[in-house]
Amino acid sequence: MTPILSIAGLTKEFGEVRALDELNLELEHGAVHGLVGPNGAGKTTLLSILVGLRQKTHGNIQYGVSENRVTLLPDTPDFFPFLTTREVVDLSRYPFRDRVDVGTVDKVIAEVGLEEAADRRVGGFSRGMKQRLGLATVLISEPQLLLLDEPCSALDPFGRREVLNLVSGLKGKTTVLFSTHILGDVESVCDSMTVMNNGRVLYDGSIDTFNDSREQSFEDSILELLTIDSNNSLVEKQGY
Amino acid sequence: MNLWRVELLHLLRTWRGWTLSGVFLLASLLATLIGFLIQRSSTSSFTYDQTLDLYTAFAWLPILLWTGIAASSFAIDSNRERSVFLRLRFSLAEILISKSIFYFVLVGVLWLTGFAITFFLGLLIFDGSHQISLGWFLWGLFFFLITGIFSTALILFCGALFRGAVASVLVVIGLNLGLPIIASLLIFLELLIRGLADTPPVEWDAVSYVARTFLWWPVATYDAVIFMSVTPAEIAADTSLTLGQAIELEAAFRIKPLMSSVIALPAMALLSWRWYAKREV
Numbered sequence: 001m002t003p004i005l006s007i008a009g010l011t012k013e014f015g016e017v018r019a020l021d022e023l024n025l026e027l028e029h030g031a032v033h034g035l036v037g038p039n040g041a042g043k044t045t046l047l048s049i050l051v052g053l054r055q056k057t058h059g060n061i062q063y064g065v066s067e068n069r070v071t072l073l074p075d076t077p078d079f080f081p082f083l084t085t086r087e088v089v090d091l092s093r094y095p096f097r098d099r100v101d102v103g104t105v106d107k108v109i110a111e112v113g114l115e116e117a118a119d120r121r122v123g124g125f126s127r128g129m130k131q132r133l134g135l136a137t138v139l140i141s142e143p144q145l146l147l148l149d150e151p152c153s154a155l156d157p158f159g160r161r162e163v164l165n166l167v168s169g170l171k172g173k174t175t176v177l178f179s180t181h182i183l184g185d186v187e188s189v190c191d192s193m194t195v196m197n198n199g200r201v202l203y204d205g206s207i208d209t210f211n212d213s214r215e216q217s218f219e220d221s222i223l224e225l226l227t228i229d230s231n232n233s234l235v236e237k238q239g240y
Numbered sequence: 241m242n243l244w245r246v247e248l249l250h251l252l253r254t255w256r257g258w259t260l261s262g263v264f265l266l267a268s269l270l271a272t273l274i275g276f277l278i279q280r281s282s283t284s285s286f287t288y289d290q291t292l293d294l295y296t297a298f299a300w301l302p303i304l305l306w307t308g309i310a311a312s313s314f315a316i317d318s319n320r321e322r323s324v325f326l327r328l329r330f331s332l333a334e335i336l337i338s339k340s341i342f343y344f345v346l347v348g349v350l351w352l353t354g355f356a357i358t359f360f361l362g363l364l365i366f367d368g369s370h371q372i373s374l375g376w377f378l379w380g381l382f383f384f385l386i387t388g389i390f391s392t393a394l395i396l397f398c399g400a401l402f403r404g405a406v407a408s409v410l411v412v413i414g415l416n417l418g419l420p421i422i423a424s425l426l427i428f429l430e431l432l433i434r435g436l437a438d439t440p441p442v443e444w445d446a447v448s449y450v451a452r453t454f455l456w457w458p459v460a461t462y463d464a465v466i467f468m469s470v471t472p473a474e475i476a477a478d479t480s481l482t483l484g485q486a487i488e489l490e491a492a493f494r495i496k497p498l499m500s501s502v503i504a505l506p507a508m509a510l511l512s513w514r515w516y517a518k519r520e521v
Contacts, residue, residue, distance in 0.1 A: 048520075048521070051328055053324060053327065053328075053520065053521040054520045054521070055520060071328055072324065072328060074320075074321055074324050076321055077321055077324075077325065078319060078321035078322050078325070079322065079325060080246060080249075080250065080322065082249055082250060082253040082254055083241075083246070083249065087241050087249075090241040091241040091242070091243075091246060091329075092325075092329060093241075094241060094242050094243075094329070094330075095329050095330060121253075137325070141329075
């Protein structure tokens, strides 16, 4: 089966800084794939390039679906403060109005737990509520490839659990590329993952294979991987 | 919900819409009030077409406010998250075309409503025995629409040039407000140096090289809006009396800025499109 996303040799340079360095990645249909790495690893840059918000320096990106079925939820979504929840979700439905009927708006709002705030203006929303609204705005388009950039970063433990349940519920239907700092979330939700540091891929494969090959806990293993890479990079930079 | 409705709600649910309507209405009422005060304090009669000239002059302030509001709206990438929301759902063409048409129509409707209010108030209060010439009215209206199109394009251009809303707003207002001030100062300085300091402003275009150069600035088309209130008496005299100044009734008046508008518009639109499209969010 053709992968839903196939990336080969993707590089992004900001001046002399290489944010992405010959990155390769393939995603299978219906998978929930984690994207793990510290700040500056290149996760957000990768997601931005995938939806066309940034331009790649070189490399190839191929989609196994129509590009209008690919969407991104940024880490701190923000909306027009003078619109209500229902209006924001309906606006998000507008480009897809041929295949998504207006009745879906309330269904999606209920799905993310914002039904009581459906007619409230979003200007007064907390970050957590905006995050939920952000999820509603991407789910309404019924994407086939959903890119989530740290979707739980602003949520309390209950909200986080709900979002993770929502993401888990998408398994098999929608392919999710899920970027996060929270390693536990990756282990509990994702089937596979890519560990990144300094724009390079350190590990790409299934979570089970990763766990089987290591004696430490999942979190400790990833931290060890990142620490070794950072030390190697430092050695390379210093020219030893 | 679509982008047109978003623009409308942006005006109606925030201070912008009401303030803008209020300031246009204020310009209209102020023109009428000043006309009324002039009529009371002088022996000569004050005619309704003169209030229209006053409105044309006072409407600069609401136009500047409109410029600021429109420029901040065109700064679509000043808030990254909202920009991501828009750009991922709508094409750049949909976003920019809806904004351009919306703000052009907005200034047109508000300005003309203010003009109509001034017209009817003037007819009620002042001497309304003259009829304004329809032909000259349409010619003036044409220049008004050209000014509106160019101003919208200038706002679009600055929105493409600067990512931030503040920079874009300041530059657009600076160009609209600052350029005429700088031009006036330079003209005065030139006339002073040439020993022609007592030349009346109405003759500046004919005498001053600086004035002739600045006449190519597209926004100068707004001067021709005075044609919207030309009376048969003015046609007979071949002169339009506007705010105490006699201007020759000449269809080619402000033809230079009209030409530069026509040349600049497609270039500005193309450059704006290119810069908006190339900008990384």
